[in-house]
Amino acid sequence: MTDKEIIQGLIARDKRVTEEFFFVKCRPLFRSIIKLVFSYEVDYDEMVNELYVYLMEDHSSKLRNFQYRSSVYQWLKVLAIRFFVKRRNRMIDNSSQETLSNECLHVVSDERPMAKVDLERLFSNMQNKRYVYVIRRLILEGWEPEELAKEMNIITANLYNIKRRAMVQLTQAALNDIHEYGK
Amino acid sequence: MANKQHISDEQLAAYLDGNVNEKEMLQFLQTVKSDKELQEVFDIALRVEGEQPQFGSEELPMLQKAALSGENICAVHKINLVNRSSGT
Numbered sequence: 241m242t243d244k245e246i247i248q249g250l251i252a253r254d255k256r257v258t259e260e261f262f263f264v265k266c267r268p269l270f271r272s273i274i275k276l277v278f279s280y281e282v283d284y285d286e287m288v289n290e291l292y293v294y295l296m297e298d299h300s301s302k303l304r305n306f307q308y309r310s311s312v313y314q315w316l317k318v319l320a321i322r323f324f325v326k327r328r329n330r331m332i333d334n335s336s337q338e339t340l341s342n343e344c345l346h347v348v349s350d351e352r353p354m355a356k357v358d359l360e361r362l363f364s365n366m367q368n369k370r371y372v373y374v375i376r377r378l379i380l381e382g383w384e385p386e387e388l389a390k391e392m393n394i395i396t397a398n399l400y401n402i403k404r405r406a407m408v409q410l411t412q413a414a415l416n417d418i419h420e421y422g423k
Numbered sequence: 424m425a426n427k428q429h430i431s432d433e434q435l436a437a438y439l440d441g442n443v444n445e446k447e448m449l450q451f452l453q454t455v456k457s458d459k460e461l462q463e464v465f466d467i468a469l470r471v472e473g474e475q476p477q478f479g480s481e482e483l484p485m486l487q488k489a490a491l492s493g494e495n496i497c498a499v500h501k502i503n504l505v506n507r508s509s510g511t
Binding site for chain 2: 306315353
């Protein structure tokens with residue numbers, strides 16, 4: 241199934257797509273997230289059913305507004321993490337007025353972006369220099385994936401895998417930097 | 424007061440997939456320094472990534488490579504061997 245078929249199938253409440261993708265293919269993903277978010281036993285089916293209701297609320301507006309900037313799987317991963325984190329926080333603090341909206345994460349738009357020198361420090365802390373190379377070419381220099389794949393003598397599908405793993409390593413370097421230096 | 428702007432689930436997912444431009448990437452990396460919830464979301468996303476075997480390899484299986492490249496599996500295997508021996 242393509243991402244478009246998945247989105248359209250979920251919006252249409254197609255039984256096969258919903259079952260195969262959301263309830264079967266994503267099961268290991270949801271299990272991992274629930275295990276990491278909750279430090280105590282929770283009912284898996286209850287949690288995933290709540291997530292499904294959240295995904296489909298407002299006439300499936302989340303699905304309808306999806307713009308394919310990422311894979312559906314990656315998007316659903318982020319959506320599920322944020323949903324379960326808020327769900328856990330609400331369980332911990334019942335008196336909280338927190339809602340399950342997207343309002344907790346902000347970008348302060350007038351905050352300056354990270355300085356290039358800080359980015360170079362993160363790059364120097366990344367073990368795999370091939371990952372650094374791919375981020376430089378694709379994101380900083382704006383190369384086309386096909387062009388870079390050809391230069392690296394790999395197929396484009398492999399380059400996308402490398403790019404995603406490069407972003408994982410960069411983000412890990414950023415989190416390590418925060419934990420180590422509080423920067 | 425600072426003008427705040429929401430980061431959508433899709434923007435976060437696009438960052439994790441590397442589908443962002445330089446400015447967006449630097450903005451995310453700056454924001455994560457001070458946003459505890461974003462730190463937790465990223466931390467969980469990275470740990471989940473490590474647990475999902477289908478995303479654990481840079482290399483696609485040979486049959487998938489052959490199908491995607493339109494070449495036969497022997498040709499793909501040969502290219503792969505050359506790449507490995509030349510360190511690319």
